Amino acid sequence: MKHEESWDWEINANTKWFDWNLREIVSYRDLLFRFVRRNLIASYQQTILGPFWVFIQPALTTLVYYIIFGKVVKISTGGIPPVLFYLSGILFWSFFSDCLNGTMYTFLQNANIFNKVYFPRLVVPVSNVISHSIRIGIQLLLFIAIYLYNAATIGLAGNYYIFITPFLLLLTAGFGLGAGLIISVFTAKYRDLDYALQFLLRLFMFATPVVYPASIVPEKYQFLFWLNPLTVIIETFRAAYFSNEPVHYLRLALGTIVVLALLVVGITLFKKKELKIMDVV
Amino acid sequence: MIAIKVENISKLYRLGNTGTGRLREDIRFWLKRPNATKHLLWALKDINFEISQGEVMGFIGNNGAGKSTLLKIISSITTPTTGKISGKGSIASLLEVGSGFHGDLTGRENIFLNGNILGMKNHEIKKSFDEIIAFSGVEELIDTPVKHYSSGMYMRLAFAVAAHLNPEILIVDEVLAVGDVEFQRKCLGKMKEISDRKGKTVLFVSHNTQALQNLCDRVITLHKGHIIDAGRPAEVITNYLKSTDNNFLEQSYDTPESAPGNDYIRIRKIAIQYDTEIFDIRTPFSTKFEFWYNDPAPGSLIVGIHLFNMAGECIFDVASKGAQLHPGLITGECQIPGNFLNNGAYYLSIVFVKDTTQRLFYFEGCLSFNVEDFRENTAWFGKWMGYVRPAFPVVLNQQHVL
Numbered sequence: 001m002k003h004e005e006s007w008d009w010e011i012n013a014n015t016k017w018f019d020w021n022l023r024e025i026v027s028y029r030d031l032l033f034r035f036v037r038r039n040l041i042a043s044y045q046q047t048i049l050g051p052f053w054v055f056i057q058p059a060l061t062t063l064v065y066y067i068i069f070g071k072v073v074k075i076s077t078g079g080i081p082p083v084l085f086y087l088s089g090i091l092f093w094s095f096f097s098d099c100l101n102g103t104m105y106t107f108l109q110n111a112n113i114f115n116k117v118y119f120p121r122l123v124v125p126v127s128n129v130i131s132h133s134i135r136i137g138i139q140l141l142l143f144i145a146i147y148l149y150n151a152a153t154i155g156l157a158g159n160y161y162i163f164i165t166p167f168l169l170l171l172t173a174g175f176g177l178g179a180g181l182i183i184s185v186f187t188a189k190y191r192d193l194d195y196a197l198q199f200l201l202r203l204f205m206f207a208t209p210v211v212y213p214a215s216i217v218p219e220k221y222q223f224l225f226w227l228n229p230l231t232v233i234i235e236t237f238r239a240a241y242f243s244n245e246p247v248h249y250l251r252l253a254l255g256t257i258v259v260l261a262l263l264v265v266g267i268t269l270f271k272k273k274e275l276k277i278m279d280v281v
Numbered sequence: 282m283i284a285i286k287v288e289n290i291s292k293l294y295r296l297g298n299t300g301t302g303r304l305r306e307d308i309r310f311w312l313k314r315p316n317a318t319k320h321l322l323w324a325l326k327d328i329n330f331e332i333s334q335g336e337v338m339g340f341i342g343n344n345g346a347g348k349s350t351l352l353k354i355i356s357s358i359t360t361p362t363t364g365k366i367s368g369k370g371s372i373a374s375l376l377e378v379g380s381g382f383h384g385d386l387t388g389r390e391n392i393f394l395n396g397n398i399l400g401m402k403n404h405e406i407k408k409s410f411d412e413i414i415a416f417s418g419v420e421e422l423i424d425t426p427v428k429h430y431s432s433g434m435y436m437r438l439a440f441a442v443a444a445h446l447n448p449e450i451l452i453v454d455e456v457l458a459v460g461d462v463e464f465q466r467k468c469l470g471k472m473k474e475i476s477d478r479k480g481k482t483v484l485f486v487s488h489n490t491q492a493l494q495n496l497c498d499r500v501i502t503l504h505k506g507h508i509i510d511a512g513r514p515a516e517v518i519t520n521y522l523k524s525t526d527n528n529f530l531e532q533s534y535d536t537p538e539s540a541p542g543n544d545y546i547r548i549r550k551i552a553i554q555y556d557t558e559i560f561d562i563r564t565p566f567s568t569k570f571e572f573w574y575n576d577p578a579p580g581s582l583i584v585g586i587h588l589f590n591m592a593g594e595c596i597f598d599v600a601s602k603g604a605q606l607h608p609g610l611i612t613g614e615c616q617i618p619g620n621f622l623n624n625g626a627y628y629l630s631i632v633f634v635k636d637t638t639q640r641l642f643y644f645e646g647c648l649s650f651n652v653e654d655f656r657e658n659t660a661w662f663g664k665w666m667g668y669v670r671p672a673f674p675v676v677l678n679q680q681h682v683l
Contacts, residue, residue, distance in 0.1 A: 007286075007367040011357060031397040038383055038394055045385040045426075116376045117398055118357040275360045279294065 015272055025120050035127035040134065054138050058094065062087045069211045078213035080242045081150055087143055088241070089210035092234050095136040095169070096176045097201060102128035103180025104197070107188035111281045121274040122267070125180060129173050136169065147241065161240035161247050168233045171259050175229045178262030181270040188277045209234055229255040283369070284334040284450055284482040285355065290364035292325040292350050292506075324350040326506045328364070334449075337476045337483040339497035339514060341490065341521050346503040348486045352376060352454050355484065370449030370482070373400050377454075379439030384428030388419055388438055391427050395442045409445040417441035436464055444471045450482045451475065465663040472496055490518045491654045492663075522559055528650040530554075537573045546633045546642040547573040549610065553650055561653040562670050565619040568648070570631060571612045580636040582606050586615050589646075591626045596668055603637065620672035623665060624654035 025032070044050045065086040069075045077085040103125040107114065110124055150156055187193050208230045209217075217225050225231055232255030239245050325347045332338050340348045353359045355366060356374035381398040382391050392413055396406040406413075414420055417438040419430070427435060453472070469492055476483050476496055487493055493500055493514055500517040502510035504524075510517050533550035534540035540547040548570070555566035568586060576582075581603035588596045599615060628649040633641040654665070 006369075008369045009367070009372070011354065011361065011366040011368075013361050013363050013365070015360060028397075028400075030401075030403045034394050034397040038386065038390070041390070042383055042385045113381050113398070115353075115358060117380045118374065119398060119400065275357065278359050 015275065017272055018268055020267055020271055021120065025122055025126070028119055028123050031119055032123050032127050032130070035123065036130045036134070039128065039131035054135050055142050058087060058090050058139055058142065061090050061094075065090065065211055075212050076216060078215055078238075080213075080238060081154070081156075084143070084147060084150060084242070085213075085238070086211065087146065088237055089208075089234055091136060091139055091143060092168075092172055092230065092237065093205060093208060093210045095132060096172050096230055097205075098132040098135075099129050099173055099176025100180045100183075100201070102132065103177055104183040104187055105194075106180075106184045107277055107281050108191075111278070114278055114281075122270060125177060125184070125270075129177050133169065133173055140165070156241070157243050158241045159244055159246070161236075164236065164240060164247060168237050171229060171233050171255060174259045174263050175233075178259060178264075178266040181266030182262065185269050185273045185277060188281050213238075226251055226254065227258065229258050231255075282334045283331050284336070285332040285366065285368045285484075287328055287330050287355070288365045288367075290325055290328040290351070290354060290361045290366065291323060292347070292354060292359075293362040294322045294324050323506050325354075325361070328506075328508060330501060330508065330511065332482060332484070334369070334482055335480045336499065337485060337497045339493040339500040340484070340486045340503060341488070341493060341500060341518065342503035345505070347506040348503050349376075349454060351503070352452050352484065352486060356452055368450065371400075372450040372452070373446045373448035374452035375399075375443050375446070375454070376452070378436065378443050382427060382435070382439060385426050387425060388417075388423040388427055388430070391438070392442055395439065396445075399443065399446055400448070401446065405447070413441045413445050416444060433464065437467075440464070440468055440471075444468075444475075448481070450484070452484045454486045455488070469496075469663060489663075490522065491656060494518055519559060522653055528553075528560075529648055530650055532647055537575075540573070541644060541647075542572070542642055545574070545576045545635075547575070548631075548644055548647075549573060551631060551644070551647055553648055559653055560650065561655040562622065562624050563619045563655055564652075566617055568615045568617070568629065569612070570614070571610060572633075573609070574606055574611050575608050576635065576641070577608075579606060579608065580639075582641075583634045583637065584613055585632040585634065587630045587632065589628055589630070590668065591628070594668070596622070596627070600632075600634075621669055622652050623667050623670040624652050626651050 044053065047053065049056065062083060066082050070077070070082040070086070106121065106125050110121075114121065147156065151158070183193070183197065187197070207225075208228060214225065214231060214235045232251050236247055236252060240247065328347075328351065340351065342348050350359075352374065353376070354361050355368075356372070356376065358374075358376075379395060381395055383394060386394065392410065393403065393406055397403070414423055417434075417440075419434050419438050422430065422434065427438070430438070472483075472485070472492075473496060475481055483496075485493070485496060497514045499512065500514045501508055502517055502521050510520050531550070531552035532541075532548065533552070534548065537547040537549075540549060542548050549572055551568070551570040553566055553568055555564050557564050560566065570584070574582070582605075583600050583603050585598060585600035587598050590596055601613065626649065628646045630643065630645045631647060632643045635641050656665075
């Protein structure tokens with residue numbers, strides 16, 4: 001006699017494509033925020049200055065860039081006060097590279113725990129991105145303080161599009177996460193990617209308008225240049241805070257599409273491979 | 282009612298170096314070149330079984346038999362190559378204790394971190410938080426970073442969290458193999474409590490056959506990825522112990538030329554013999570030996586037997602009386618009673634001495650054997666202490682009645 005059993009769960013040989021199972025991640029939200037908390041607490045343990053490093057890092061980098069690119073090499077900042085110009089570029093760049101670096105070694109860095117306990121693996125990179133989001137949120141306060149000081153003393157342009165900032169942060173996080181998820185699947189398998197990637201990441205910074213304005217890029221490279229979502233993000237941010245120009249919606253839409261595409265590919269690939277990959281790590 | 286149904290589960294691993302050349306190997310694999318299949322290993326092959334709700338299922342097998350791989354697949358840590366597993370009820374696995382513990386965080390933070398990782402919700406952890414601390418016995422240090430804990434405290438805290446997991450299906454792998462005797466006692470007690478009182482479905486891997494026997498309703502033996510035996514614990518464990526006989530119980534040689542020894546002594550045979558099916562702590566056994574004696578100027582010969590445990594500690598040194606023997610074939614025997622040695626692995630050496638001082642030949646580590654554990658009417662199944670385990674009676678007498 002055949003009778004139908006109803007099962008709560010099932011494990012199969014093949015994982016499906018497009019099985020994101022986001023509901024499961026929501027059910028693991030306590031773990032998600034626990035990881036965020038751990039990342040924040042643990043990263044400043046046994047440091048003398050503790051959480052002040054959140055400010056010190058971008059402040060020192062800005063100082064170095066100000067001296068090298070502003071005073072020595074004398075690259076134009078497009079009329080924007082140099083300190084604010086570099087700081088805005090640095091904040092978004094470091095937010096992106098933190099999200100990317102925190103995501104692309106997910107399997108390598110968590111091999112121990114992934115080999116012993118099951119939970120949706122996506123919790124780890126997402127918690128990483130949330131931790132970095134909190135950091136950049138605090139860092140933006142530094143930017144706003146300097147911005148307000150400059151606005152009061154020398155006067156600054158700027159318009160209501162500054163309220164698009166949260167969306168720009170979201171795009172940056174999505175870019176880092178999406179690209180990081182794709183890369184994480186490959187770094188787990190091919191270790192030598194690591195060296196190549198760190199080099200490429202450094203190159204990529206110079207392909208992004210961190211220390212120079214987009215306007216100095218030659219005309220024939222402009223389209224390629226704007227394909228980089230970070231270009232769109234940083235330039236939109238600077239335009240909102242330092243000019244009267246409205247947001248360039250077409251470019252913003254292009255950047256958003258690129259980021260969404262990376263996220264979809266990244267999450268799909270990651271979910272598809274998250275268990276199988278552990279056999280080769 | 283069935284809690285877990287495992288159908289045709291197989292797991293194929295690709296072996297080989299994981300460093301450079303990985304990409305080349307991958308391409309070869311995709312192209313299905315003939316030597317690509319050389320590095321394949323079936324860790325599990327066509328595994329089928331069912332576990333009923335509330336049943337405690339044990340798994341035994343040698344290293345590499347596939348036990349851990351099986352538990353990993355059921356825990357969703359890795360995927361099977363073929364087959365399907367269906368289950369009912371929430372599942373939690375304990376393949377190690379203290380997963381995700383972070384040295385810089387306090388005991389309190391780590392309880393929450395580890396609990397969340399094991400799938401507990403914050404409110405569940407809060408509910409049993411006091412119990413966890415009490416069970417771990419580290420109250421005073423709960424707000425100290427765990428990197429300052431002793432390894433024993435660390436393990437206790439980790440196990441305390443795990444012991445308060447409350448899934449319908451619990452998977453436990455060999456976690457009891459770590460820690461000191463006291464810790465193991467606590468773990469096994471908790472395991473027993475979980476499986477008895479709470480009626481949970483438990484999958485349990487252990488090398489501790491005594492624990493398996495006491496905790497499990499059924500035991501499965503795995504060997505090289507196949508199920509070779511399944512059924513009631515006592516029978517399955519007995520069969521397993523018989524099959525994994527890695528003892529070296531006999532050496533014998535046909536001619537003096539091929540035999541170990543020297544001009545004075547050549548060993549013809551040395552063997553351990555016993556009559557029962559299993560060699561456990563109750564089993565009397567005898568060490569029998571035969572040797573060719575060829576001393577041109579024979580004196581008083583003494584033959585001694587030295588027994589060592591695997592740590593190299595001498596358990597005993599017994600010797601014959603001095604005997605005037607003529608060259609030729611000599612036989613000897615030493616009877617060792619049952620209820621004498623504790624369970625464990627042992628090796629023995631035999632020594633030949635002339636005139637109490639001149640060592641003619643020392644045949645070191647010539648035999649080795651395992652004494653299995655056996656217990657009745659006891660709830661304690663961790664390692665029994667002591668080098669010997671005599672059955673001396675301990676008698677109680679009531680003197681007064683209050």
